[in-house]
Amino acid sequence: MTTLTHDPAHSAPAGRARDSHGPRQTGPRLGGTCWLVWRQHRAAYWTLIALTLLGVAAMVWLRAQMMDQLNAVDSSAKTSDGLPPDFAKHPNRLFDFGSYLGYVPLLAGVFLGAPLLAGDLESGTAKLVTSQSVSRLRWLGTKLAMTAGLIAVSTAVLGAVFTWWWSPLRGRADSLEWTSSVFFDGTGAMPVAYALLTFTVGAAVGMVLRRTLVSMVVTLGIVGAIGVVWDRFRLDLGNVVSVSTDRVVGGLPTLPDQAVQQGMGPYFVTSSGDRLDWTTCLAQSEHAKAHAACLESHHVVGRSIDYLPVSQMHTMQWLGAGIMLAVTAALVAFLLTWGRKRLL
Known part of the structure; x- marks a missing residue:
């Protein structure tokens, strides 16, 4: 086994006794292929984690400002749309921040999905790794599972905090309609399903094209087309x-x-x-x-x-998320089948 797949947790030379009195590492430790994947993509993973924490902190801070003002005027007269006259900045902030979160699926597909496999195929790393004791299916499954899991957790956290921020303003401003893509796609199960779909699209494109930059550009176009089609048909999921x-x-x-x-x-x-x-x-x-x-x-x-x-919002969201997850599952099946037979 080469150092590419060597577990550093067991790298102590033979004959060197472990110091039972020394500090002991606690918490989960990665080993084998998981360690390799984390080391290989740790810059992208840490960036995703940092951006998630930054987004959560910003939303918590902005919501706290909103609630301070909302609580201060709750006993006073409201305007016809349910908000005080000087309160407009808070719905605007909410809508703008939600619009920025709408780019998460695009970023997941272009910057995480497309380079994930294309980079290894282009550089020859995939051939080197799979020529050792790691099978193609294991290498491919680990890369997909670790990245998809991190994307799912990050988008779920962002979506939950964004929903928490939006909740006090629901029904109090016409500009915050639930049918808007900002709120329909940014709350509930939609953020996770949408990001996983675009991620697997990018991974599939990268596996087929095998060139990082080309895969990113093609993924950008495909994800953009998915967004256009989704915006056109998502409200058809409801019953008028x-x-x-x-x-x-x-x-x-x-x-x-x-x-x-x-x-x-x-x-x-x-x-x-x-x-x-x-x-x-x-x-x-x-x-x-x-x-x-x-x-x-x-x-x-x-x-x-x-x-x-x-009342149909959650049903429509789960139906839309189910469709996206079904397509995602089909893409994963394609990735595993193609990767096992024609990866290299």
Whole structure:
């Protein structure tokens, strides 16, 4: 066994007696392939850990500032959106910080996934390691498991703290709608599932292309495309609900708390149950009588609005996370199959 796979915890030369009175190392110690993977990627791992701790510290500090002001005004009058007039900076900070967290899946795919295998394949390290007593499958599985585990823990912690920060403001500002990608993708199970998906995409690209820089660029494009597709279809995971009123003109139907309107409504509802676009009779809207006559000619009897209730948020998140994790599992199966047969 070469020094690449040698366990430093057992590197004392034969014949040298261990000093039973000397300091003893406590806590978990890595050995074998795990030690090798940690040593090889320790710069990236420590960077991820440091950024996670820094992000958590920043969110805790910003939330403490927000709660101090929120508690100070809780007994006073609020503005119509549920927040004091000088409180706008805190929702803005929350939204901006959540937007930065939205780049975590991209970073996981480009800077952790793509170079993970491509770097070893390009430099020849993979051939050197697997020519020793370490099998291809063990080397590949250890690299994927250690990196994915660290990504999962980091994103879970960031998502939990971000949710804790957001909780006091839910439903108190229109700019913090739960359907926004900042909050939908940044809370619950979504941060972990999204980051693991992009990480495995990067790893698969790196294994196939075998060039670090090329793999990073290609991964960047693929992850960007995934983000575009996900933003387009993620709200389709919910079941749209409608609320109606029998008032043709005047007030609109009242939506439940934290519900988010969908579609191009409000719609006009006819006596037959059909729905007409809001532009119906728009040309006559400047004249009340002409507008009423136009609506009557279309047999309009009320208005309706489509919306997504906040009660569906967790179900939609778990469904989306399940889809992402299923794709991730398929990519891992591909990585292990390809790596066992065609790695070198």
